[in-house]
Amino acid sequence: GAGVSQSPSNKVTEKGKDVELRCDPISGHTALYWYRQSLGQGLEFLIYFQGNSAPDKSGLPSDRFSAERTGGSVSTLTIQRTQQEDSAVYLCASKPGQGTYGYTFGSGTRLTVV
């Protein structure tokens, strides 16, 4: 597609439920990132995928968080047993390859845990 697409745009879930957030990167972009922005905070790095390399999971806040990227394209971020502190905007970004240019963000998924 023309841009990075994320779905759903908004998600309200009950505490303890699992959620899946989806990211469709720009076609041909080999690098994909997940960030989140909690209220009043900057963007916090979660995980990075580059081609077929092992992902950099160093930003995942707990083992309740996981992500996969199938076929080098679509990525899914899964949060198990959601907690209220997981409420945030989850942003996905992609870029053509290594280096710091060309980072395109999606519009994000606003997750609210009640």
Added chain:
Amino acid sequence: DQQVKQNSPSLSVQEGRISILNCDYTNSMFDYFLWYKKYPAEGPTFLISISSIKDKNEDGRFTVFLNKSAKHLSLHIVPSQPGDSAVYFCAVSTWGNTGKLIFGQGTTLQVKP
């Protein structure tokens, strides 16, 4: 401990005047610096960047200044326009790495007509 700090949560300026947004970082190993702009309900968009070998980069109304000795980065917008009203994030990285960026908390700029 935050590696990138934007100490001003908000800034209000009059249309036509200069907007100056500031950012401080702690690690002298960072060598690539970026500014992103974010409108409500949209993802951040890249605005301008600078590498550590420069101290200034200009793109139209936007200029980024880098003071490596002070570990300080600033974005100047002149003249400011109402459409510039948005949240501005500075971000830092190490050139040639995975491209992982460390962001500041953001500064909300309001440009009044």
